[in-house]
Amino acid sequence: MRFWVFRTVLVAGLLGVPGGLAQVVHQPVPVERPAGSSVGFKFAWNQGRPWTSYTITVADSGDTHFDGAANPIDGGDGDDYGVDFTMSEAGRQKIFDLAKKADYFQGTLEGKAKNIAKTGEKTLEYHGVLARGGAAATSATYNYSGNTDVQELTRYFQAVATTIDFGRKLAFDYRFDKLGMDAHLHSLQEMQASHFAEEIQAIEPILLKIANDPNMMHISRVTAKQLLKSIGSTVAAEQPSVQP
Numbered sequence: 001m002r003f004w005v006f007r008t009v010l011v012a013g014l015l016g017v018p019g020g021l022a023q024v025v026h027q028p029v030p031v032e033r034p035a036g037s038s039v040g041f042k043f044a045w046n047q048g049r050p051w052t053s054y055t056i057t058v059a060d061s062g063d064t065h066f067d068g069a070a071n072p073i074d075g076g077d078g079d080d081y082g083v084d085f086t087m088s089e090a091g092r093q094k095i096f097d098l099a100k101k102a103d104y105f106q107g108t109l110e111g112k113a114k115n116i117a118k119t120g121e122k123t124l125e126y127h128g129v130l131a132r133g134g135a136a137a138t139s140a141t142y143n144y145s146g147n148t149d150v151q152e153l154t155r156y157f158q159a160v161a162t163t164i165d166f167g168r169k170l171a172f173d174y175r176f177d178k179l180g181m182d183a184h185l186h187s188l189q190e191m192q193a194s195h196f197a198e199e200i201q202a203i204e205p206i207l208l209k210i211a212n213d214p215n216m217m218h219i220s221r222v223t224a225k226q227l228l229k230s231i232g233s234t235v236a237a238e239q240p241s242v243q244p
Helices: 089-101 148-176 178-193 200-212 218-230
Strands: 002-012 023-032 038-044 051-059 063-070 080-086 121-129 135-142
Touching (some): 038 089, 038 148, 051 148, 200 218
Antiparallel strands (some): 038 121, 051 063, 121 135
16 A cells, blocks of 8 residues: 655755755655554563553554453453554554564564563564565564663553553443542543553543533543543533423
8 A cells, every 4th residue: 555745855955055046845755554564562461450461453554452351459350351443643653663663573572681570471563564575474572672662662552551441440430430430530631641541532432421421520521521632532512401
């Protein structure tokens, strides 16, 4: 699949060069993005919180699937919890760019530093076409990696898993603990501001429910609306109450 972007080529424009010689030429440059490619992240650790295991798969189209098992200690029952959503364009681009920089996870990702605490088994996977051609299915497993591109991929995927955990908890609060919802919403806001929670649109449906429910506490509705606004989501206008 071929996509066209515009690259600015500076032909002449150095300070002191006559104005008649300076020009900026815009020309289309083909950028290849392999169709049908995907980047995946797997996590597994029986002491992991809030998830003991999960998988996130991002297709080159942006279609994203999450499947995980929550730690019973952290309010999970161990059953599979799945979510499908569309990754933001910025997030999709970031993930595929970092995968390319990390040579699509060919070779060893595990760092050589000693005495690194165990933080769970992590696996990065790539399915698609390599830059030099040919279909590929590559993966590498690590506990800790010194590769900065791998570190950022790990952070981003873990931040997405954090967002989805908040969505799971907010759905529970909406049904059974509306008074406890405000604390979770404010925690999510703080995590988002610190970049420990990414891709808030993954839990947009429950945020819309909270924001549009007149039976919810006002402060919870306001916070939900603020979170929705941060991702450019529109909240339905409130309907005026009708007197009997």
